[in-house]
Amino acid sequence: MSVSIAGIGIHPFGRTDGVSGMQQGVIAVRAALRDAGLTWDDVDFAAGGSEAAGNPDTMVSALGLTGIPFINVKNGCATGGSALTIAAAAIESGQAEVAVAVGFDKHPRGAFNEDPARWGLPEWYGRTGMMLTTQFFAMKIQRYMHDHGISDAALAKVAVKAFENGALNENAWRRAPLSEAEVAGSRMINHPLTQYMYCSPGEGAVALVLRRTPEGASSREVKLASVAFRTRRFGSFEVFSPHLAAERVDGPTVDAALACFEAAGIEPGDVDLAQVQDTESGAEIMHMAETGLCAHGDQEKLIADGSTRIDGSLPINTDGGCLANGEPVGASGLRQVYENVLQLRGDAGPRQVPGSPKVAFTHVYGAPGVSACTLLTV
Template identity: 55%
Template sequence: MSSSDVAIIGVGLHPFGRYPGKSALEMGEDAVFDALTDAGIEWSDVQELYAGSMEVKNPEAIVGLLGLTGVPGRAVFTGCATGATSLAMAANSIKLGEHDITIAVGLDKHERGAFAAHPSVSGLPGWYGEAGLFLTTHFFGMKINRYMHDFGITPETLAKVSAKAMRNGAANPSAWRRKALSEEEILNSQILNYPLTQYMYCGPDEGAAAVVLCRADKAHLYTDTPVYLRASTLRSRREGAFELLSPSLPLESVPSPTVDASKEAYEIAGIAPSDVDVIQLQDTDAGSEIIHMAENGFCADGDQEKLIAAGETEIAGRLPINTDGGLLANGEPVGASGLRQIFELVNQLRGRAGDRQVNDAKVGYAQLYGAPGTAAVTILST
C-alpha cells in the first residue's frame, strides 16, 4: 500500500428514525464518537472533517460539540449523493498527501411526509412543490411505470423487493422499520402514486453516520481489519431538467448518471460486476432498486423479474442487495444515507453483520442517485 491509498478504519451510526428533542448535530456527534471508538482514535487525532446535510446549512458546526481543535471543517451537499461526496472528499485529502486521518459525517432531521420540490435541490420554483406538482412519490411512480411497461416488471416484483427490505430491516437492530411484512400486506397498503404503495417507498426521517479514513500504509496502526476504498465516482445528468422530470424520455437515448458513474468506478477499481459480493443500491422506492440493478451492471433490463423471483437478491443469494434493509427499512435522512450504506458494507466486509452476514464478502458496492440528477458509486474491498 502506498501513502496515496486510502483505508477505512472506523464507522459509526446513529440509528435512523424519529428523535424528538434531539438535533441533527447531536445525532452527528454520536455517530462521530461511535466511529472514533471503532477506529481506536481520539477526536484530536482527526486532521480534517467533511460534514454533509440537507437541512443543516452549516453542518461543519458539529465541531462545537466534538471539540474546538481548529480542525478544517467543510460542508457538503449533493442531494442524495451527499454521503458519497463527503467520503470522496475526505479520501482525496489523504490521496493528495494533505492529511493522514480524515472523517466524513452525514446528519439530517427531516419533517414527516414526502420530499417536495425545493429550489435548492430541484431548481424548480418553490410553489411547484408546495402545490403538489412535484413530490418524490410522483416522480418515482411515473419512472417505474414506464420501466414496467418497457421491460415486463410486475407489481408483484415490486412487493418482493419491499418484503426483502423489511425482512432485512427486521434483522438489523439499527433499522427504523423492524417489522417483516408479507408481499400481500405491501400490495394492499395505501397507494401513494401508482404502482407504489405505502411500503414500497422510503420515508424521510432522522439520523447520522460517520466514517474515519486513514492512509492505507498506516491503517495497521489502528485496526487489524481495514477496508480499502477502491473507487469513488460522481457524475451528473446530461439532459437537464427533462431527464430528471420526464418519464417519457427514452431510457436508451442517453446514459443516466448512474450508468456513467458505475462504468467509471468499475474501471478505476479494476473489477467487473461479477466480482462484487455485497451491494447497496439507492432504493428510494422499490422500483428504484429494480432500475438500479440494471444501471449498475448487475443484470440486463427486464431480467430483474426472474432474478428476484429466484431469491438472487436475498442475503444468501448471488446478488445480496441492501442487506440492512436499505432506504425502505431505514428511511432517508439525506445527508447521512450514503454513509449508512458504507457503515453496512464495512461491517459486512469485516464479517460482523450478524444475522445479515453475507458469506465470504470481500468486495462491496454502493450507489446513490438524487435530485437534481446526480449519481455516485463507491467500491470497497478487504
C-alpha cells in the first residue's frame, strides 16, 4: 500500500464527567491533526464510528464545515478497524490524499447485556440469565482450553500482564497492578472467567491521520503495509449450530489475519509486537493462535515464560489492551493502531518494546463475528 499514518491522537480511556463521546472524538481528531502538522482544511476524506455515542459525521460542526465526504461506520468492536479500512481505501483508490479515521464511544457500567437477535445470534444465547457477551466469551474459551490444554493460570497471567502494562500507560484506565491470586480470586462471572479477566465497558476516543506516502519519506514514517477485514463464514463458532453444520470452520479472525499477512507479503514470524482483541483474558489467548502468531496450545508456554511481556520475544497488548483500557467499542481498534505507531516511532516511553521494532500487527474482533487486522512497518 502507499498509505502512511501521519498523525495519531487520543482522548484518555476510562470514565469522564460531562465529556460526551462525540467531544472525545473531536479532541482525538484535533490531537491527530496537530501530530501530523496538518489542519482540518487539509483533510479530504473521513470515516468514523461509535456504537453508542452518535454519528461521527456530525463532528464536522466542531471541526469545520468544509464539505468533505465523511462516512459513518458502525461495526461492533471492529468499528474503528472498519473506519481505517475505508479511509485507507479512499487514499489507495486516488479519491483522497489525506484522510481521517476516528473511533469513539461512551458506555455506562453494565452496557453489554444485549438482545441476541440484535447480533444475529441464536436465541438460546442469554437464556440462562447470564449476560450475553460474557457468556459467549466464556463458552468459547471453555471449549478452546479443553481442546488445546490451556490452564486457568494462563487466563490469570494474561490479566496480570495487562494491568502491569496499563500501569505504564498514562492514557489507560486501570493502572493498578493486580496479582495472579487477586485476578483468579475475583468474583466468578462466567466460568472459567472471573471479573478482572473481563474488560469493563468504558469511554475513550482515537483518531488517525492517513496520507499518501510521500516520495522520499523519512525512515520514521510509519507505513500501513496492509489492512484486512472479514465477517464470519457458515460453520464458524459464531454461527455454529448442530442443526446447521456438521463441522466447525475457521472464524473471521483466521480469515482476516491470513488476508492481512498475504497482502503485506509479511510472515507472522516477522512480527515484532502485536495488539490483539482481549475483551477477556481468553480472547487474547485464542487470538494469538488464530492470527498465526503462534501454534494452538503454544500460548500456555509463551505466557508462562514471559514471552508475551513487553521485554519478551512476542510482546502482546503492550498498552494494557482492553483489560486495562476498558472497551469503548468504537475506539478500541484504533487504540491498538495508536499504540503500534508509538512503538514503531520509538515513542512509547516506559513501555517501549526494546530493539527498535519494525513490524507491528493489530487484530480487533467484534461480536458476533467480524475481524479487522492491520500491519504497520517502518
